[in-house]
Amino acid sequence: xxxxxxxxxxxxxxxxxxxxxxxxxxxxxxxxxxxxxxxxxxxxxxxxxxxxxxxxxxxxxxxxxxxxxxxxxxxxxxxxxxxxxxxxxxxxxxxxxxxxxxxxxxxxxxxxxxxxxxxxxxxxxxxxxxxxxxxxxxxxxxxxxxxxxxxxxxxxxxxxxxxxxxxxxxxxxxxxxxxxxxxxxxxxxxxxxxxxxxxxxxxxxxxxxxxxxxxxxxxxxxxxxxxxxxxxxxxxxxxxxxxxxxxxxxxxxxxxxxx
Amino acid sequence: xxxxxxxxxxxxxxxxxxxxxxxxxxxxxxxxxxxxxxxxxxxxxxxxxxxxxxxxxxxxxxxxxxxxxxxxxxxxxxxxxxxxxxxxxxxxxxxxxxxxxxxxxxxxxxxxxxxxxxxxxxxxxxxxxxxxxxxxxxxxxxxxxxxxxxxxxxxxxxxxxxxxxxxxxxxxxxxxxxxxxxxxxxxxxxxxxxxxxxxxxxxxxxxxxxxxxxxxxxxxxxxxxxxxxxxxxxxxxxxxxxxxxxxxxxxxxxxxxxxxxxxxxxxxxxxxxxxxxxxxxxxxxxxxxxxxxxxxxxxxxxxxxxxxxxxxxxxxxxxxxxxxxxxxxxxxxx
Numbered sequence: 108x109x110x111x112x113x114x115x116x117x118x119x120x121x122x123x124x125x126x127x128x129x130x131x132x133x134x135x136x137x138x139x140x141x142x143x144x145x146x147x148x149x150x151x152x153x154x155x156x157x158x159x160x161x162x163x164x165x166x167x168x169x170x171x172x173x174x175x176x177x178x179x180x181x182x183x184x185x186x187x188x189x190x191x192x193x194x195x196x197x198x199x200x201x202x203x204x205x206x207x208x209x210x211x212x213x214x215x216x217x218x219x220x221x222x223x224x225x226x227x228x229x230x231x232x233x234x235x236x237x238x239x240x241x242x243x244x245x246x247x248x249x250x251x252x253x254x255x256x257x258x259x260x261x262x263x264x265x266x267x268x269x270x271x272x273x274x275x276x277x278x279x280x281x282x283x284x285x286x287x288x289x290x291x292x293x294x295x296x297x298x299x300x301x302x303x304x305x306x307x308x309x310x311x312x313x314x315x316x317x318x319x320x321x322x323x324x325x326x327x328x329x330x331x332x333x334x335x336x337x338x339x340x341x342x343x344x345x346x347x348x349x350x351x352x353x354x355x356x357x358x359x360x361x362x363x364x365x366x
Numbered sequence: 367x368x369x370x371x372x373x374x375x376x377x378x379x380x381x382x383x384x385x386x387x388x389x390x391x392x393x394x395x396x397x398x399x400x401x402x403x404x405x406x407x408x409x410x411x412x413x414x415x416x417x418x419x420x421x422x423x424x425x426x427x428x429x430x431x432x433x434x435x436x437x438x439x440x441x442x443x444x445x446x447x448x449x450x451x452x453x454x455x456x457x458x459x460x461x462x463x464x465x466x467x468x469x470x471x472x473x474x475x476x477x478x479x480x481x482x483x484x485x486x487x488x489x490x491x492x493x494x495x496x497x498x499x500x501x502x503x504x505x506x507x508x509x510x511x512x513x514x515x516x517x518x519x520x521x522x523x524x525x526x527x528x529x530x531x532x533x534x535x536x537x538x539x540x541x542x543x544x545x546x547x548x549x550x551x552x553x554x555x556x557x558x559x560x561x562x563x564x565x566x567x568x569x570x571x572x573x574x575x576x577x578x579x580x581x582x583x584x585x586x587x588x589x590x591x592x593x594x595x596x597x598x599x600x601x602x603x604x605x606x607x608x609x610x611x612x613x614x615x616x617x618x619x620x621x622x623x624x625x626x627x628x629x630x631x632x633x634x635x636x637x638x639x640x641x642x643x644x645x646x647x648x649x650x651x652x653x654x655x656x657x658x659x660x661x662x663x664x665x666x667x668x669x670x671x672x673x674x675x676x677x678x679x680x681x682x683x684x685x686x687x688x689x690x691x692x693x694x695x696x697x698x699x700x
Contacts, residue, residue, distance in 0.1 A: 109471060116468045124456045127497075195450025202416050203469045204442035363418050 113205040117213025118220070121187060125221055135183075135221070139176045139229045143169065144236065146296070153297075160298055161327050169233045170250075170322035171295030174315055176225045177254040181261025182286045184218040185269030188361075189278055198363045207358045211266050215350065218262040219255045226254050238326075246325040249335075253342055257318045260346040261286070263353030270361040289315050294323070317341040369394045369429060369521055369552050370415065376423035377410050377576075384410040386576040387424065392554060394520075397547055399567035400556040401666065403676075407576035408556035409449055412525050415554070416446045429520055442470070445514035445522035449529060451506045455499035459490055459509050462498060463516055470517035484512040488542060504535035511542060522546065524555040528562060540566055560666040570666070572673050579673040588664040592622045593636040595668045596645065600630035601655030614652050620644070625672055629658070632671055 125131060147165035154164050161167035191197040200210055230240075230247075240246055265282055272278050290296075292306065293315040299307045310316050321338040324331050370392040377385040385407040392398045400408045413419040415428055417437035426433045429443040453462050460481060467477045485491050488508035498506060507527070514522050527543070528536040536559075543566055546553055557563055563570045564584045572580040572587075580587060600611055608631070615621055615633060620641070623634035635641040642659055649656050662668075671677050 112471075113469065116465055120454065120457065120465055123461070127456050194455075195448055195452035196454060198413075198418055198448050198450070199446075199452040201418055202441055202446045202448075204438050204471075205469050206438075363413065 110206055110209055113209035114213040114216060117200075117210055118217040121214055121217030122220065124187075125217070135180070135225060136228055138179070139172050139225060140232055142175060143172050143229060143233060147172075147236070150296075156301065158300070160300075160323075163238070165233065165236060166238045166327060167298070167323070168296060169229070169238050170319050170326055171293075172229055172233075173226050173250065173254055173322055174257060174293070174295055174319045175290055176229060177222050177257035177318070178261050178286050178290055178315060180222045180225060181218055181258045181263075182265045182282045184214060184262035185265030185267070185278060185282065186275070187214055188266055188269035189273070189275050192273060192363075197361075201361065201363060207361065208354050211263070211354045211357045214266055215259050215262045219258045222254060222258040223251055226251060240326040241329045242325045246330075249339075250322050250325055253318050253322055253339060256342050256346040257315070260314070260349040263350040267353040267357045267360075270357050289313060294319050314342065314345040317345070367394055368392060370398075370427070370554065372411075372415070372424070372426040374424035375411065375414060375421050375426055377407075377414060377419060378422040384576055385414070388573070388576070388578050389424075390571060390578065390581060392521075392552060394552050395547060395550055396568045397543065397553045397555070397566050399563045399570045400554075400573055401558065401560070401563045401570050401670070402556075402573035403558055406558075406573045408558075408573060409525055410576075411573075412446075412523050412554070412556055415440075416444065416523055417441055443519060443521070445517065445519035447510050447514040447522070447524050447527065449525040451503065451510055453498050453501075453506050453509050453513070455497065455501075455506075458497055459485065459494045459501070462509060463494075463513060466513040466516050472517060480516055480518075484516045485509075487515070487545070488512045489538075504531050504538070507531060507535070507539065508542075511539070515546075519551070521552045521554065524553060526556055526558070528557070528559065536562075560670070564666050572670055574674045574676075580669065584666055584669075587666065587669045591634050591664045591668060591672055593634045593664075594638065594641065594661055595664050596633045596635050596641055597627055597658075597660045598630045598633060598645070598656060599658035601657045603630065607654075610652070611649075611654055614648060614654060615645075618644075618648060623672070626675055627671070628677065632668070634664075634672075635661075 143165065147168050150168070151164045153159060154162070159167070188197065191200065201207065264285065268281050269278055272281060292309045293313045294310060295315065299310045299316070302310065317338045321335040324335055368391040372391075373389050374387045375385055375389070376383070376387050388407075388411065400411065402408050410419065414421045415426055415433060417433050417440050421434065428440045431439040431443065433440050454465075457465070463481045463484065464477065467480065472480060481494075482491070485494050488511055490505065490508055490512065493501065493505065498509065501509065511524070511527070514524070524543070528539050531539070540562065543553060543555070555566070567584060569581065569583050570587060571578055582590070598611070598615075600607055611631060612624065615624055615631065620637045621633050621635055625632045637644060639661075642661055645659065646656065667677065
């Protein structure tokens with residue numbers, strides 16, 4: 108019980124940081140919108156390809172942007188550990204009589220809440236731009252659930268990287284090595300059916316693909332339970348494994364040195 | 367009764383030994399100070415006692431709990447104010463305190479009152495609802511100390527509590543620390559300011575290169591020097607010149623002790639105010655050129671010099687490139 112309280116207060120602090128930095132709010136909203144509106148229009152002709160699975164490229168791409176929000180938002184999460192270490196707050200957190208896992212989980216939760224808000228905004232903008240989801244409001248909770256799972260997994264990785272590397276430059280180098288290929292080697296921007304076969308194989312091994320596909324099915328095709336259930340099961344397994352392992356590594360390896 | 371016991375504590379970072387087998391006890395309601403230059407092992411020790419670092423060897427119990435076996439019990443029973451001013455500048459003072467209270471699971475019905483008390487003690491009541499980003503360095507440190515006291519620990523660790531603060535703020539913080547003892551707390555502090563140790567501490571440990579060089583009350587440490595301190599600046603600072611001076615002063619029976627000093631030699635004299643003329647006579651008879659002479663009652667500075675062969679003040683700037691660098695990094699973070 109106290110664990111969940113501790114998680115909540117760690118999260119509360121992060122949310123206040125977010126809410127009090129107008130620039131952060133603005134920038135984190137702008138990035139997915141730029142993708143959606145700019146890239147969405149730039150590739151709008153791809154719809155003419157024979158067998159393109161959606162009525163517009165933007166409708167196809169919207170679930171990809173949702174995954175991107177979860178992926179990049181999660182990847183940014185570890186920066187808060189780097190920052191806390193810089194200002195000396197990490198040693199205060201570690202000296203508290205709370206479980207160290209509550210520090211990681213609280214920070215993950217704050218990232219997930221932010222991600223959920225961003226996703227709702229992206230969906231509103233997509234709606235205004237003419238994108239319609241065939242499952243409508245009813246499909247929304249499942250879309251949010253999938254995105255939040257992704258966010259937990261990637262913020263877990265990012266927080267652990269942040270705890271281990273200590274330098275912001277190293278942190279960004281490591282995180283970008285992970286998240287850029289994960290985004291581009293998925294079905295986010297282009298149907299995997301249309302890419303070279305080796306890339307398709309990589310895309311099929313990419314967990315991000317299994318988050319995007321059910322969201323896309325919900326928005327474009329409808330309630331195809333069989334495929335949605337199996338994809339979501341993969342995402343759940345991935346998240347439990349990755350977020351769990353990240354928390355365990357963080358708890359064991361996070362440390363303060365006097366040097 | 368000892369509230370803190372350390373036995374043969376060791377901390378190694380790879381090849382480097384930061385703390386090399388130190389043992390000591392701290393009694394309840396004592397203000398106990400670790401005095402030493404930057405890099406002496408003070409922070410490393412305090413972090414081992416706070417369970418932030420795992421000792422490489424030895425053992426320690428804090429408030430009756432072993433630091434290695436029951437780290438969370440230790441954390442719940444002590445307060446820790448780190449060297450960095452670790453308050454959150456995006457939160458108000460009240461929110462910082464509230465957060466701290468929540469993490470220590472202080473019951474909600476008591477929390478508001480305790481926040482009021484702790485902030486009144488450090489004179490922050492008026493600014494409590496302002497963002498900490500608008501606070502001065504001294505106010506942030508005071509807020510940090512208030513956080514350390516909020517959950518009413520029996521023992522509070524203050525790591526360099528006045529580092530980088532102006533002299534008025536420093537005095538103010540000394541005043542608060544004095545009040546803490548009156549309230550029945552035990553205080554463990556580290557400092558590299560002599561004055562701070564001299565004014566505040568019941569007992570002082572002199573630590574250098576990770577080892578305890580001396581441990582006693584400031585009064586006893588000074589008395590052990592056995593007289594006034596005469597610093598003699600030599601005209602000839604070459605090894606030969608120093609050697610001649612050493613031979614001359616070593617032969618005077620009223621000089622009880624002689625240590626190296628960057629400007630020449632530091633002598634302990636039992637002759638009182640007559641020492642200077644006697645010294646000058648001896649020097650001119652032997653043809654030794656004296657550049658300067660100062661006589662003073664012993665201070666902790668002199669104690670430090672006597673036990674480590676170095677002056678603490680020089681270390682503040684850092685003769686060692688690495689220490690200078692790590693200090694610069696610490697300041698840049700602020």
